[in-house]
Amino acid sequence: MNQIINLSGKGYSQIDQVILALIIQSLIYFLFGYYLFNVLPKKNGFSFSPFYPFKFLKKLLKSTSKKKNSIEDKNNYNDETIDMERIGENESCRLEREKAKNNSNSIFRTINLGKVYSNNSNEALSDVNIVGEKGDIIGLLGPNGAGKSTFINILSGLVKPTNGGVYINGYEIGNQMGKVYQNISYCGQFDILYKDLTIFYHLNFYTILKQNSTFFLKDNKEIQEYCQSLLKRMNLEEHKDKKVGQCSGGIQRKLSICLSLIGNSKLIFMDEPTNGLDQSNREMVYETIQSIKQDRTFVLTTHNMKEAQILCNKIAILSKGKLKAVGTTNQLKNSYGLGYQVDVYFKNLKDGNTLDNLIGYNFPTAVKKKPISQFLHSYSIPNDINLDYIFYLHNNKNENGILDIKISQSTCEDILLKVVENDLQM
Ligand SMILES: Nc1ncnc2c1ncn2[C@@H]1O[C@H](COP(=O)(O)OP(=O)(O)O)[C@@H](O)[C@H]1O
Numbered sequence: 489m490n491q492i493i494n495l496s497g498k499g500y501s502q503i504d505q506v507i508l509a510l511i512i513q514s515l516i517y518f519l520f521g522y523y524l525f526n527v528l529p530k531k532n533g534f535s536f537s538p539f540y541p542f543k544f545l546k547k548l549l550k551s552t553s554k555k556k557n558s559i560e561d562k563n564n565y566n567d568e569t570i571d572m573e574r575i576g577e578n579e580s581c582r583l584e585r586e587k588a589k590n591n592s593n594s595i596f597r598t599i600n601l602g603k604v605y606s607n608n609s610n611e612a613l614s615d616v617n618i619v620g621e622k623g624d625i626i627g628l629l630g631p632n633g634a635g636k637s638t639f640i641n642i643l644s645g646l647v648k649p650t651n652g653g654v655y656i657n658g659y660e661i662g663n664q665m666g667k668v669y670q671n672i673s674y675c676g677q678f679d680i681l682y683k684d685l686t687i688f689y690h691l692n693f694y695t696i697l698k699q700n701s702t703f704f705l706k707d708n709k710e711i712q713e714y715c716q717s718l719l720k721r722m723n724l725e726e727h728k729d730k731k732v733g734q735c736s737g738g739i740q741r742k743l744s745i746c747l748s749l750i751g752n753s754k755l756i757f758m759d760e761p762t763n764g765l766d767q768s769n770r771e772m773v774y775e776t777i778q779s780i781k782q783d784r785t786f787v788l789t790t791h792n793m794k795e796a797q798i799l800c801n802k803i804a805i806l807s808k809g810k811l812k813a814v815g816t817t818n819q820l821k822n823s824y825g826l827g828y829q830v831d832v833y834f835k836n837l838k839d840g841n842t843l844d845n846l847i848g849y850n851f852p853t854a855v856k857k858k859p860i861s862q863f864l865h866s867y868s869i870p871n872d873i874n875l876d877y878i879f880y881l882h883n884n885k886n887e888n889g890i891l892d893i894k895i896s897q898s899t900c901e902d903i904l905l906k907v908v909e910n911d912l913q914m
């Protein structure tokens with residue numbers, strides 16, 4: 489047979505050589521393809537630097553002296569330049585910035601986070617510092633275009649920031665994406681489900697997919713039991729064998745929420761989670777979130793201010809890409825002097841003008857809200873002000889042409905309107 493003798497004297501047939509060459513070529517092409525996949529810019533998500541294999545090797549050589557998987561380089565962001573611009577920074581944002589800089593044990597923190605899209609010269613996010621700690625449910629509020637989705641998309645690895653740092657459970661976005669992905673879950677604004685698969689199959693599939701060293705079910709029986717417990721928690725048991733395409737929008741929404749709760753993710757993003765759910769299902773979702781929040785952080789966006797008030801222990805208000813205020817509802821109410829909302833219904837238009845004068849005279853710090861109807865005026869009155877005069881008006885309704893007066897506590901909506909009022913007027 490045709491034999492080729494190599495230097496070591498061992499013989500290989502030509503076919504062996506061809507196979508060997510093919511294997512080596514495939515390996516080279518695979519590595520080259522993998523390299524290109526990682527470095528070429530993508531529409532969404534992160535790309536590595538072209539020199540990343542060298543960096544990786546360097547890190548590998550150094551790693552013996554460092555703790556495994558260790559995490560943050562606390563000073564790898566530059567804070568000096570931005571301090572110059574912070575003259576008008578609100579106190580709550582200043583405190584949050586301090587916390588973000590120092591609190592390395594948080595579930596997530598963004599430090600001077602900024603984003604400018606390549607096709608849009610405006611800053612979608614500018615210098616945003618927010619910290620999420622264990623047990624926090626953070627409501628991200630703001631008008632359209634405020635930067636809420638950009639914020640969530642950066643934290644979930646879909647969009648690359650242009651400035652600043654983001655750490656999730658200690659891992660840095662951009663450099664440790666594998667670890668970051670293991671720590672996050674996402675429930676998008678729109679349901680992304682497989683119409684031909686059943687609800688139970690979805691749960692089963694995602695449970696298998698989300699297993700890792702911190703969330704491990706040892707056999708099929710445990711997986712099935714876990715899925716059953718999820719069905720029970722979200723009240724989906726009777727629909728478990730239905731194909732998703734045959735389920736109502738509300739059920740699909742509940743399934744999307746349920747999928748984002750699978751596993752051990754420390755940070756869960758929810759974009760308008762209860763949109764399209766009826767009141768009882770909303771309450772069930774609130775209870776579920778509350779019952780599993782202990783060692784996690786939730787970040788949710790909502791246009792339902794009541795939801796933000798009931799569910800969130802921390803509110804962060806964005807407007808035009810900037811963080812305008814952050815804190816608990818009560819802290820924000822106090823710092824913006826919001827206390828009560830007084831709604832006055834009257835009979836004639838001229839009574840409305842008289843009423844404005846009376847309120848303005850007796851409560852100089854009251855703010856009149858945009859009227860819903862010509863015969864209903866609403867005012868925001870700070871909480872440190874004595875409301876006796878309102879009770880006096882109520883007792884003498886007829887003299888002032890008033891039909892009825894209602895007093896209620898200010899809501900998240902009042903806070904939001906107050907915080908972004910200047911931006912809305914521009
Ligand atoms: N893919 C994109 N390309 C260019 N500009 C974008 C893109 N996504 C968002 N923006 C801009 O960034 C700003 C913030 O948008 P977004 O984060 O979607 O706000 P929100 O979710 O609060 O409504 C807006 O001015 C928007 O026009």
Ligand SMILES: [Mg+2]
Pocket residue numbers: 636637638
């Ligand atoms: Mg959005």
